[in-house]
Amino acid sequence: MSSSGIVAGSPHEMRQRIRAIVGAASGNLVEWYDFYAYAFTALYFAHAFFPAGDTTVQLLNTAAVFAIGFLMRPIGGWLFGRIADRMGRKFSMLASVLLMCGGSLLIAVIPTYETIGIAAPILLLLARMAQGLSVGGEYGTSATYMSEVATSRNRGFYASFQYVTLIGGQLLAVLVIVVLEFSLTTEEMRAWGWRIPFVIGALAAVVALYLRSSLHETTTAEGRAKKEAGTMRALLQHPSALLTVMGLTAGGSLAFYTFTTYMQKYLVNTAGLEVKTVSILMAVVLLLYMGMQPILGAVSDRFGRRNLLFVFCIGGILFTVPLLGALGTATSAGSAGLLLLCALAIVSCYTSISGVLKAELFPAEIRALGVGLSYAIANALFGGTAEYVALRFKAAGNEGAFAWYVVAILSVSLVAVLFMPDMQKHGHMRDENSLPR
Numbered sequence: 312m313s314s315s316g317i318v319a320g321s322p323h324e325m326r327q328r329i330r331a332i333v334g335a336a337s338g339n340l341v342e343w344y345d346f347y348a349y350a351f352t353a354l355y356f357a358h359a360f361f362p363a364g365d366t367t368v369q370l371l372n373t374a375a376v377f378a379i380g381f382l383m384r385p386i387g388g389w390l391f392g393r394i395a396d397r398m399g400r401k402f403s404m405l406a407s408v409l410l411m412c413g414g415s416l417l418i419a420v421i422p423t424y425e426t427i428g429i430a431a432p433i434l435l436l437l438a439r440m441a442q443g444l445s446v447g448g449e450y451g452t453s454a455t456y457m458s459e460v461a462t463s464r465n466r467g468f469y470a471s472f473q474y475v476t477l478i479g480g481q482l483l484a485v486l487v488i489v490v491l492e493f494s495l496t497t498e499e500m501r502a503w504g505w506r507i508p509f510v511i512g513a514l515a516a517v518v519a520l521y522l523r524s525s526l527h528e529t530t531t532a533e534g535r536a537k538k539e540a541g542t543m544r545a546l547l548q549h550p551s552a553l554l555t556v557m558g559l560t561a562g563g564s565l566a567f568y569t570f571t572t573y574m575q576k577y578l579v580n581t582a583g584l585e586v587k588t589v590s591i592l593m594a595v596v597l598l599l600y601m602g603m604q605p606i607l608g609a610v611s612d613r614f615g616r617r618n619l620l621f622v623f624c625i626g627g628i629l630f631t632v633p634l635l636g637a638l639g640t641a642t643s644a645g646s647a648g649l650l651l652l653c654a655l656a657i658v659s660c661y662t663s664i665s666g667v668l669k670a671e672l673f674p675a676e677i678r679a680l681g682v683g684l685s686y687a688i689a690n691a692l693f694g695g696t697a698e699y700v701a702l703r704f705k706a707a708g709n710e711g712a713f714a715w716y717v718v719a720i721l722s723v724s725l726v727a728v729l730f731m732p733d734m735q736k737h738g739h740m741r742d743e744n745s746l747p748r
Contacts, residue, residue, distance in 0.1 A: 327527075331460040332469060334526045335453050336476040338408045338519040342449045343480025345415045345512035346380070346442055349373075350572040350698075351484050354579070354586060355505040359423040360432045374699040376432070376439050381695020383443030384450075388687030389543075391448020392680030396541030400456040400679065401526045407448040408523060412516030414441035419509035450690075451683020454666030459529040459675075461667075467616060470667035471608025475601050478662075481571060482597040487511060489590045530675065540676040549681065551730075552672040556685035558727025559620070559669070562720045563661040564694025566627055569717055570654045571597070573698040574638070578647055581639045581710065592644045592651075600655045607663035616664045617733050623660035624725035628718050630657065635714040661724075693720055 353373040361372045387407070395403035417438040424431040454473055461469035487508045495504040539545035546553070571593075578589045611619050634654045641647035666682070673681035704713040 328460050328462075328469065330525075331527060331529075332457060332472055334522050335404065335456050335460075336472050337522040338404055339449060339453045339473060340476040340480045340483065341512065341515045341519040342408060342411050342446055343477045344483045344515065345411050345480075345509070346446050347481045347484040347572060348415070348487070348508040348512055349380075349418070349439065349442075351481075351488050351575060351590075352505040352508055354576070355500045358501065359425075359505075360421075360435050361424060372432075374702055376436055379436060380439035380443035380446075381691040383440045384447030384687035384691045384695070385684060386687075387444040387447020387449075388451050388683035388685075389680065390444070392451045392683035393541040394448070395452040395455065395679035395683075396530075396677055397535055399528045399530055399535060400452055400459075401523070401528050403448060403452045403679065404456065404526070405520060405523050407445045407452065408516050408519050410441055411445040411449075412513050412520070414438045414445065415509045415512040415516065417441070419506045419513060447687045448683060450666075450686055451679045451681075454682050454686075455670050455679045456526075456529055458667045458670035459678075465609070465612055466667050466671075467608040467611035467664055468605055469608075470670070471604040471663045473666045474662040475604045478571075478597055478601040478604065482594060482601060484508060485590060485594040485597060489587075489594055492587050492590060534676055537676050541680050542677070543680075545677045546673075546681055546684070549673060549677070552681060553685045555672060555727050555731050556669050556682065557689040559661070559665075559724050559731075560686050560689035561693045562624065562627065562717075562722075562724030563658075563665060564690045565697050565717055565720050566623075566631070566654075566658050567662060568694045568697040569635075569701070570651060570658055571600075573701055574651060576698070577638065577701070578641070581705070582641045582647065584641070584644065584647065588644050592648050596648055596651050596655065599652060600659065603656065603659040604663045607659050608667075611664045611667075615733060616668045617728065617731060619660045619664055620668070620724075620728045620731075623657060624721055624728055626657040626660070627721040628725065630654070631717045631721065632714040635717075636711065639710070 357373045391403045391407050394406065415438075418435065421431055421434045421438070454470065457473050458466055458470045491500060491504050491507060534540065575589055575593055578584045578592070579586055584592075607619060630653070634650055638647055638650050638654075641650065669682045669686060670678055700716065701710075701713045704710050704716075
């Protein structure tokens with residue numbers, strides 16, 4: 312019997328779990344759509360917020376603002392993680408998606424640099440800070456929630472849907488851009504068309520608010536009332552868990568953003584492919600990548616999450632340099648797509664189990680805070696700066712060095728895996744069989 316009195320494995324229980332996953336995932340998808348809409352429209356709006364100049368310089372400026380959004384994530388991870396552990400996962404997820412809605416709406420209506428001068432990039436920065444704060448809180452809370460509503464035997468499969476919707480957010484952003492590119496001229500996209508994705512994101516966030524309002528809570532009043540719930544003092548009693556999450560996230564996030572958000576610009580600026588061709592390519596690749604997540608999540612339930620992480624780290628160390636080199640010289644969308652799928656198959660060994668393996672490292676009373684804060688710190692330092700660092704290497708005339716930088720950080724992740732215990736045998740969630748309360 313579960314804690315709610317429902318027979319474990321019953322059809323009613325299964326429906327409860329599916330509703331919980333769908334409800335949490337809907338907001339997660341909107342959050343990440345809004346966040347990535349910025350990355351995929353940067354090619355069109357860079358000129359609108361920064362003075363005229365070299366295209367690479369303008370992209371560097373927009374990438375810097377993108378990175379600052381990531382630097383807000385640790386604050387969001389701490390704030391919303393604390394809220395989730397002390398006030399409930401549901402409340403935290405509602406608050407984070409509401410903040411994302413406001414950030415997207417602001418970007419949609421900001422006047423250009425030509426109209427209001429320096430106020431334009433300042434407002435853009437503030438909007439990105441709000442979005443970074445929101446996403447910083449979203450990851451830890453949704454990863455925790457999706458892990459808690461699953462059973463121990465299929466936790467990897469259920470929790471993998473966090474990255475299904477995270478990638479789905481990217482995919483949706485790409486699809487919106489593709490539709491706009493084929494509906495509007497390049498001049499129209501640069502003038503006003505780039506604003507449309509942000510309007511869509513703000514409206515979608517309202518829908519997500521409605522869907523999340525029906526979520527059940529996975530924590531108990533007794534757990535939330537504990538003195539140590541959501542506190543830094545309690546979190547710092549788990550230093551090995553904190554370091555493990557940061558080590559895994561450093562390489563995982565860097566690899567993820569290298570082969571997803573940065574890849575659009577890389578294939579245009581370095582490989583020389585057409586913008587519209589790359590947009591379609593990324594849509595197809597992201598769709599296939601999304602489908603890899605539940606498959607590998609189920610694999611982790613059977614063969615162990617630690618084994619999957621070894622495949623990710625060792626595969627990334629061995630193949631990142633040749634894959635990025637080949638992608639930079641790709642002459643067709645087909646060859647670029649195959650190379651990119653190979654890279655993302657390796658990255659999937661991390662992304663499919665990212666949320667659940669981190670949730671398993673922390674006890675329930677500090678789980679959202681532990682996952683959100685430690686992930687956000689490493690993600691801000693390595694994931695959010697991936698595009699900026701890559702463009703810096705390119706501007707310095709040494710673009711190939713970026714691949715070796717990725718390999719170096721993946722080596723740090725490998726060390727974290729070597730010292731990480733088997734969470735399915737020793738993790739804090741091994742005896743939990745939660746149902747929404």
